[in-house]
Amino acid sequence: MIEAIQEKIKEYQTIIIHRHERPDPDALGSQLGLAQLIKELYPEKKVRVVGEEEPSLVFLGNMEQVSDLDYENALVIVCDTANTPRVDDKRFNNGAFLVKIDHHPNEEPYGDLVWVDPSFSSTSEMIVEFVIQGGKHGYSLSPESALLLYAGIVGDTGRFLYDNTTPDTLRRTSLLIEQNFDQTKFYSNLHKKELKMTRLQGYVLQHFSIISEVVGVMKITKDDLEQFQVSSSESSQLVNAFSDVEGLKAWVFFVEDTDKIRVRIRSKGPVINKIAAEHDGGGHPRAAGATAYSWDETEEIIAKLVDACK
Template sequence: MIETILNKIEEYETIIIHRHERPDPDAIGSQSGLAELIKSTYSMKKVYVVGEEEPSLRFLSTMDEITDSTYEGALVIVCDTANTERISDQRYSKGDFLIKIDHHPNEDPYGDIVWVDTEASSVSEMIVDLYLEGKKRGFSLSDKGALVLYAGLVGDTGRFRYPNTTTKTHQYTGELLKFNIDQSEFYSQFYKKDLKMTRLEGYIFQHFEVNEYGLGVMNLTSDILKQFNVTANESSQLVNCFSDVEGLKAWVFFVEDEDSEDIRVRLRSKGPHINQIAQKYRGGGHPMASGAKAKDWEETKSIVADLHEACRSYQ
């Protein structure tokens, strides 16, 4: 599979790389890391990264603006996106050939080539796989490429604390640290919070609820977000802020988004599998980290009931 993808990268002169909407560090890291890998190896190829901007991650990479005509005869690669509905910039189908690279369960096997590895900690880890195999035929990686891939590994493993962290993850991290990466500066940028986020975090600590079966629930209405001058996207930085509370098995953030009629559902777990619940509510993801959408606050009650049952029955 890796050899086939490398062959396709060699074949095309224009390559456009997408990832999922509302990007996290692995989405940006895998997308931009792959772009840097290709640029470092083939300076004459036209390589673009597209999708919505995420201000908190601009220190890693910024997106390109391209016209529809750029897709003519292009190779399109989508990173870290389980289903087509969540691809940021829906022009992904306008290219000549489509490749999916992902580590989520393959519920929507779109694309002419589908490379899915659910054992990988992150798609950034998969791009390191691509790089190491590509080295045999002359592929190279820049310091910037190593940095964004490192960010993806750090982000999706929770600083190497989550169960998806493997021996391979640490080995590949070691490969990336052979490059010129300023870890102190990276972590300073990665975990910095401005005053409004710090105040919202304090509000969450005061108001989240945990039931008798270890389910944590936090509701962030649009009024609360306005009160703290925080966007729905920015609030995602705080989804794990009370994850170390004793007895917590799973938790959910419901976030009301002014720009959408839906309520964002951010699901996390330390044991009960939550991705099937996410799929039930127009979402998906990993067994321990998923996302979904609720039509309204009434539907959030059904989600809480399902999570309650998952925590109650978990041993």
């Protein structure tokens, strides 16, 4: 599959790379990292990255303006996105050929070529393997591409604390570190917080609740977001704010948006992506997202989490 994708990249002059909405470090790392790799190998090609920008992660790179005409005869690659409703910029189907690269369970195998492998910690780790296998075609790492892929792996492994960090993950990461990018500067950018986020974190730590001694719950309303001048996407940085509380087996973060409630679920063991799938979402067994359309529905999700923990 890697070989087939590399042949398609060689074939097309215009390549447009997408990823999921409300991007995290892995979405951006895999998208921007793959784009950087292709640009370095094929400087004559037009390689574009699209989607809404996440203010806290713009230090990784910026998105680009792409016209509808650019999609004609273009290769489109979607990174780190399990299902089509979550793809950022809905023009991803307008190209001549579509490739899906993802490490989430393959619930929706969209695209003309599908490379999905949940054994990888992240899509960024998959792109590292893409480089390794593509060495015979001229693919190689640079400090710029290595930094981006490192960001994605760090994000989805929780700085190598989660159990999706395998020996192979660390071996591939070592290849990135060999490129001698500035790790100190990266972590400084990744963890810096605006004052408003620090104040919201204090509010979260004061107001989260624990249900049945095993499930942590935090509900942030539109009024809360307005009070702290924080966006719904920015609040996602705090999903693990109370994760270390003794006894918690799972926790859920509800954030009220314009016409829905965004749901972020995490777990220390119980499988939670099936619960997310029942509420317009999905993800990994221990890290998933969903959507609720009323506060009553959030109570249903909490009850299911309690049952899963029991």
